[in-house]
Amino acid sequence: MSTIKDVARIAGVSIATVSRVVNKGPKVGEKTRNRVLKIMQEIGYMPNANARALVTQKNTTIGVVIPDLTDPFFASLAHGVDKIAREKNMQVLLSTGLISESSERQAINLLLERRCDAVVIHSKKLSDDELVELSKRVPGLILIDRFIERIKHRCVWLDNAEGGKLAARHLLAMAHNSFACITSQYEIDDPLLRLQGFKDGILDAGFTLENKLIAKQEPTLQGGEIAAQELLSQNIPFSALFVYNDAMAIGAISTFEDNGFRVPQDISVIGFDDVLLSRYSRPKLTTLNYPIEDMAANAALLALEYRESPEQYSAPEGLKYLPSLVTRESTIRNKSR
Amino acid sequence: MSTIKDVARIAGVSIATVSRVVNKGPKVGEKTRNRVLKIMQEIGYMPNANARALVTQKNTTIGVVIPDLTDPFFASLAHGVDKIAREKNMQVLLSTGLISESSERQAINLLLERRCDAVVIHSKKLSDDELVELSKRVPGLILIDRFIERIKHRCVWLDNAEGGKLAARHLLAMAHNSFACITSQYEIDDPLLRLQGFKDGILDAGFTLENKLIAKQEPTLQGGEIAAQELLSQNIPFSALFVYNDAMAIGAISTFEDNGFRVPQDISVIGFDDVLLSRYSRPKLTTLNYPIEDMAANAALLALEYRESPEQYSAPEGLKYLPSLVTRESTIRNKSR
DNA sequence: GTGAAAGCGCTAACAC
DNA sequence: GTGTTAGCGCTTTCAC
Numbered sequence: 180m181s182t183i184k185d186v187a188r189i190a191g192v193s194i195a196t197v198s199r200v201v202n203k204g205p206k207v208g209e210k211t212r213n214r215v216l217k218i219m220q221e222i223g224y225m226p227n228a229n230a231r232a233l234v235t236q237k238n239t240t241i242g243v244v245i246p247d248l249t250d251p252f253f254a255s256l257a258h259g260v261d262k263i264a265r266e267k268n269m270q271v272l273l274s275t276g277l278i279s280e281s282s283e284r285q286a287i288n289l290l291l292e293r294r295c296d297a298v299v300i301h302s303k304k305l306s307d308d309e310l311v312e313l314s315k316r317v318p319g320l321i322l323i324d325r326f327i328e329r330i331k332h333r334c335v336w337l338d339n340a341e342g343g344k345l346a347a348r349h350l351l352a353m354a355h356n357s358f359a360c361i362t363s364q365y366e367i368d369d370p371l372l373r374l375q376g377f378k379d380g381i382l383d384a385g386f387t388l389e390n391k392l393i394a395k396q397e398p399t400l401q402g403g404e405i406a407a408q409e410l411l412s413q414n415i416p417f418s419a420l421f422v423y424n425d426a427m428a429i430g431a432i433s434t435f436e437d438n439g440f441r442v443p444q445d446i447s448v449i450g451f452d453d454v455l456l457s458r459y460s461r462p463k464l465t466t467l468n469y470p471i472e473d474m475a476a477n478a479a480l481l482a483l484e485y486r487e488s489p490e491q492y493s494a495p496e497g498l499k500y501l502p503s504l505v506t507r508e509s510t511i512r513n514k515s516r
Numbered sequence: 517m518s519t520i521k522d523v524a525r526i527a528g529v530s531i532a533t534v535s536r537v538v539n540k541g542p543k544v545g546e547k548t549r550n551r552v553l554k555i556m557q558e559i560g561y562m563p564n565a566n567a568r569a570l571v572t573q574k575n576t577t578i579g580v581v582i583p584d585l586t587d588p589f590f591a592s593l594a595h596g597v598d599k600i601a602r603e604k605n606m607q608v609l610l611s612t613g614l615i616s617e618s619s620e621r622q623a624i625n626l627l628l629e630r631r632c633d634a635v636v637i638h639s640k641k642l643s644d645d646e647l648v649e650l651s652k653r654v655p656g657l658i659l660i661d662r663f664i665e666r667i668k669h670r671c672v673w674l675d676n677a678e679g680g681k682l683a684a685r686h687l688l689a690m691a692h693n694s695f696a697c698i699t700s701q702y703e704i705d706d707p708l709l710r711l712q713g714f715k716d717g718i719l720d721a722g723f724t725l726e727n728k729l730i731a732k733q734e735p736t737l738q739g740g741e742i743a744a745q746e747l748l749s750q751n752i753p754f755s756a757l758f759v760y761n762d763a764m765a766i767g768a769i770s771t772f773e774d775n776g777f778r779v780p781q782d783i784s785v786i787g788f789d790d791v792l793l794s795r796y797s798r799p800k801l802t803t804l805n806y807p808i809e810d811m812a813a814n815a816a817l818l819a820l821e822y823r824e825s826p827e828q829y830s831a832p833e834g835l836k837y838l839p840s841l842v843t844r845e846s847t848i849r850n851k852s853r
Numbered sequence: 854g855t856g857a858a859a860g861c862g863c864t865a866a867c868a869c
Numbered sequence: 870g871t872g873t874t875a876g877c878g879c880t881t882t883c884a885c
Contacts, residue, residue, distance in 0.1 A: 180631070180653075223653055225625065225628050225629045226629055227570070227629065227631060228626075228629040228630045228631070229566045229567075229569040229570045229575060229630065229631060230566075230570050232566040233564070233566045233567050233570055238566060240609075247595070248585075248591050248592075248594050248595040248598060249591065249592065249595050249792075251588060251591070251792075254585050254586065254588070254591040255585075255586065257585050257610075258584070258585040258586050261585060261610060261612055265612065270609060270610065270611060270626060270630075271609070271610040271612075272577075272607060272608070272609050272610070273594075273598060273607065273608040273609070273610055274607060275598055275602065275608075288562065289565075289607060291562050292562050292563055292564065292565040293565045293566065293607075294517070294564060294565070294566060316517075316560055400792075400795075400796060429796045430796070433796060436798075455586075455588075455737070455793075456792075456793055456796065458737075459737060459766045459767070459770060459793065459797055460796055460797055460798065461773075461797065461798025461799075462798075
């Protein structure tokens, strides 16, 4: 691939001039400019972004760390960042660290080695301390879906407990009085807080959640199917089910129906996330909207700002989002007595 | 951020030695190595990937051009590439060009400026000529979901017409005899070939497709809803519907049910792509499996191979994939006489 | 308006 | 084993 030197040689000018043309810099004679432009065109010259990044110390790249792209939730996250990247004429560098401490660390390191201008990180496994340390070294680093008090200005997160509460109140308002829950088996904040919020919510009305009616599995469609089976096998009736996320909820509904239980007539089900799927599953899923795309876009914006002025925090309290209830067809007023 | 020089200075060695340590090169004394390692650790040194890419002429990056990440189909594509990237200790650089000629071109150019080792491109708008030209300049370039005879060794694609035929045969085998079709409004190969294949398929049994019963819309859930309304408003009965993709199919089913038509009892519907959604929608969607993740992974592999040995085509005929029928619940034997 | 030259952080000969 | 040095392709003073 040709370089700036080739262009300069053929055009009979110095590389400085070519550089000025490429960067639309000032003070280049009309004639020279056109000649250089023409030659660049002819030999198919493309400036080497790596070389440029090396000298300018910025490479128009936003890094994203997510576990995986198959999960629509994370695809939305990446898309939110990409949206901003496009606006700013930047690009997204993906670093997928499946969920393990070392792979998350490595995914982040790869982005840092690339000297990404900004980094949006979805990390569940790394310790608070490590993340705090990291944030000191990297100004344009934002944590998404995670809250760490010490560096809250670097955090963009959702109030999960509030989501659990909203779910509880919705079910309560529908006169439900016996509850079950399907949650993620991972002992991280999100499921823990959602569950806690839900428990708190029903407790306000004097209800509790039996431990036997809490099923934990992988937070996937398949996990939801298995969890629903576990619940059914307990042979304890319940009229309403709070599920960790939409994927699990849809998996669970699938299992219920295969076993002769109708949703919502026999069991009301409420999910979490409001992914596209939830709008087109049958029955349409009642769920809590998780504005992840928006959050990711704002995280990217924030990262970019911090990278520009590392001392000046435009969001000193961080960005906290609230989930909101989306009532569709999978929940219904409790008829049983 | 600290550089190799800092490490060298503090450790009291030359930068060459540090470089050797970083690259696990040979001939470094045990003691020196440990000292250097320790210092790198202490000052949090991370090698600058841009500088390295500049001198080695490779940057462990696979570029991907897709329209968008919100579409699960493209997310799967990106994931397929990412899978290979992870295997090879590389990373994915995303370049989203919404569907327009100039944005596609720009998305590709950005990747080339970065000197990606390999590039997997999903391009629908660029001309054959431009792509052929491009492929000459870039050895590690593979086109996915597109077939260009002149550079077929660079193509990884699906036999769309065959998919249409398979759909037709399935419906015919179910005794259907009146057909409608919902397709994408874009005049590109995929919808055209699928439709042609379908028409050919039913023609073999002596049936034809009425023009009035071909609805064209955006290839999205919303597009499917609208298209279904258009079909319904024609007031021409049909027992089976072939839809361009699963998203549209699910949108269409949604509209049908909202209008009192049951699927599959009143109308059998077959989709295309076999995205995750299709497995969990109600009714579960009969569709044609499009092994996009696999295809993308192999496209990435092929791109990497070609980049290594530009003259030697391990797939001189390109990689052609066949869709396969996945029978689920949205199609049923035709009962109406 | 244009060119010469220094240097971004690194690798890879080539010396010693 | 370790150091010196010449670039990789580019931007950016500083001269002229």
